[in-house]
Amino acid sequence: MKHSSFNLNEQNLKTESRIVVALERISEAFRVLLWNESKENSLSPIQIQILIFIHFHSLEKCKVGYLADEFNMTKATISDSIRVLLAKELVTKKTDPIDTRSFSLLLTDKGKKIAKKASFFASSIEQPIEKLTEEQKTIMLNGLLKLIYDLNKSGIITIQRMCFTCSFYNAENGIHYCDLLKTKLAESEIRVDCPEYEMIT
Numbered sequence: 198m199k200h201s202s203f204n205l206n207e208q209n210l211k212t213e214s215r216i217v218v219a220l221e222r223i224s225e226a227f228r229v230l231l232w233n234e235s236k237e238n239s240l241s242p243i244q245i246q247i248l249i250f251i252h253f254h255s256l257e258k259c260k261v262g263y264l265a266d267e268f269n270m271t272k273a274t275i276s277d278s279i280r281v282l283l284a285k286e287l288v289t290k291k292t293d294p295i296d297t298r299s300f301s302l303l304l305t306d307k308g309k310k311i312a313k314k315a316s317f318f319a320s321s322i323e324q325p326i327e328k329l330t331e332e333q334k335t336i337m338l339n340g341l342l343k344l345i346y347d348l349n350k351s352g353i354i355t356i357q358r359m360c361f362t363c364s365f366y367n368a369e370n371g372i373h374y375c376d377l378l379k380t381k382l383a384e385s386e387i388r389v390d391c392p393e394y395e396m397i398t
């Protein structure tokens with residue numbers, strides 16, 4: 198029978214299983230923190246996530262289809278959330294001049310205020326990470342990036358904008374290099390959400 202990370206007898210014999218369970222605990226912490234932030238603003242967690250995403254990403258990424266991929270949800274679910282955000286005057290639509298059926302979302306002043314404050318919802322997760330040494334942080338970052346890379350390859354994580362899958366990324370003899378920024382990237386500088394990211398085609 199297949200091994201389960203949640204079987205305590207087996208879990209305590211396998212480091213991988215304990216990492217999986219630890220990640221699950223952390224995802225619970227994200228869920229609770231996001232939920233608290235949502236309640237404060239009488240919004241749902243996904244509506245808060247959309248506002249934060251719009252606040253920090255370029256216009257061409259703030260479209261229904263892209264948001265659906267970003268959050269692994271259907272376009273219909275994202276559209277429902279957007280309807281609420283429009284009704285509450287937290288976002289406005291900017292129609293694409295070439296394709297008038299397509300639009301991007303912009304934050305209103307009211308939406309910006311909420312997004313700015315809500316973007317700190319995970320601060321209490323960042324604080325304990327700050328206490329780690331630089332070496333520990335780099336090891337943790339690299340482990341997580343490799344995990345995201347594999348989950349993306351297997352189709353579980355749809356969208357990511359990290360160096361390892363970027364057309365500008367090069368690696369030789371363990372040295373990471375960005376052809377766009379024309380610079381070496383230290384292990385600790387590998388990006389997880391890069392504004393200049395371009396997917397390998």
Ligand code: SF4
Nearest residue numbers: 360363366375391393
């Ligand atoms: S453009 Fe960004 S994601 Fe791509 S290699 Fe350079 S730093 Fe990494």
